[in-house]
Amino acid sequence: MNNTLDLSTFLHDISNAFGGTSLILNQLINGVYGNSLEDIKPLLIAILSTNNRITSLLEAQKRSSNSNCLWEINSVKQFDMLTFLQKLYKECYPIAQSRSLALHYEHVPTYRYGTQVLGDVSSIWRMLHNLLQNAFNYTQSGNVFLRILNQSDDLVIEIEDTGVGIDPEEISTIFLPSWRSPNSSSLHPSGSGLGLYIAMMVAKAHGLKLAVDSVVGKGTKFTIIFPYRNDRIYGLDGSMLHESGRLQNALPV
Ligand SMILES: Nc1ncnc2c1ncn2[C@@H]1O[C@H](COP(=O)(O)OP(=O)(O)O)[C@@H](O)[C@H]1O
Ligand SMILES: [Mg+2]
Numbered sequence: 001m002n003n004t005l006d007l008s009t010f011l012h013d014i015s016n017a018f019g020g021t022s023l024i025l026n027q028l029i030n031g032v033y034g035n036s037l038e039d040i041k042p043l044l045i046a047i048l049s050t051n052n053r054i055t056s057l058l059e060a061q062k063r064s065s066n067s068n069c070l071w072e073i074n075s076v077k078q079f080d081m082l083t084f085l086q087k088l089y090k091e092c093y094p095i096a097q098s099r100s101l102a103l104h105y106e107h108v109p110t111y112r113y114g115t116q117v118l119g120d121v122s123s124i125w126r127m128l129h130n131l132l133q134n135a136f137n138y139t140q141s142g143n144v145f146l147r148i149l150n151q152s153d154d155l156v157i158e159i160e161d162t163g164v165g166i167d168p169e170e171i172s173t174i175f176l177p178s179w180r181s182p183n184s185s186s187l188h189p190s191g192s193g194l195g196l197y198i199a200m201m202v203a204k205a206h207g208l209k210l211a212v213d214s215v216v217g218k219g220t221k222f223t224i225i226f227p228y229r230n231d232r233i234y235g236l237d238g239s240m241l242h243e244s245g246r247l248q249n250a251l252p253v
Contacts, residue, residue: 106147119235127202130195137188139163153228165216
C-alpha cells in the first residue's frame with residue numbers, strides 16, 4: 001500500500017469524472033437534448049455539479065498529500081441521502097443514455113428512521129459513482145437500477161444491472177486493487193481495476209457493509225448497508241470521527 005496506489009485511485013476517479021462531463025458536452029453540442037437554454041439547463045447543472053466534485057476531490061487530495069496520509073475522511077457532514085441520490089441519478093443519466101441503457105431511480109414513500117447520513121460526501125459519491133460506472137461498463141443492454149430502501153432498521157442502497165455478471169470463483173478477488181476479470185478488457189478497455197477497491201475503502205471507512213450478488217449472463221447487484229444506529233443518523237458515528245483519519249487498517253488487502 002503506497003502513494004502510487006493512492007495517486008492511481010485519485011486519477012481513476014478524476015478521469016472518470018472528466019470523461020462524464022466530456023460525454024455530456026458532446027451530447028449537448030450534437031443537440032441530443034435540444035437547442036434552447038431551457039432544454040439543456042438540467043445537463044449544464046449536472047456538468048457544474050460534476051466539476052464541483054472534481055474540485056473537492058482535488059482539494060481532498062492536496063490535504064492528504066500534505067499530511068502524508070494514504071486516505072483521509074474529509075469534510076464530514078450530515079446530509080440527506082435521498083437528495084444526494086437524486087443528484088447522482090441526474091448526473092449519471094446521460095452516461096446511461098449514451099450506452100443505450102435505461103437507468104432507474106427507485107425509492108419508497110417513507111423510511112423508518114429517515115434518510116439522514118453522516119459522512120464524507122465526496123468519498124460517498126466516489127463509491128456510488130464507481131459502482132454505477134461499472135454497471136454501465138459491464139452491461140451491454142438492458143437496465144441499471146439505483147435503489148434506496150429499508151431492510152429492517154438499516155438503510156440500504158442497491159445498484160443492480162442486467163449485465164454480464166461475475167463468475168462465482170472471481171467474487172472474492174474483485175475488490176483487490178488492479179484486479180480485472182480476463183473478459184473485462186473487451187467491454188471496457190480503459191479500466192484499471194481500482195473502482196471496486198475505492199468503493200470498498202470508502203465503505204469500510206464509514207462502517208458500511210458492501211456486498212455483491214451476481215449471476216453470470218444475468219446481472220450483478222451491489223448492496224451497501226448503512227447499519228441502524230441509536231442516534232438515528234446513518235453512516236459515521238461519533239467515535240469514528242475521533243480517529244486520526246488514517247484508514248489503512250480498514251483496507252481489505
Ligand atoms: N457490475 C459489474 N458487472 C460485471 N463485472 C463487474 C461489475 N463490476 C465489477 N466487475 C468486475 O470487477 C472487475 C474490477 O472492477 P473495478 O475495480 O471497477 O475495475 P475496472 O472496472 O477498472 O476493471 C472488473 O474488471 C469486472 O471484471
Ligand atoms: Mg470500474
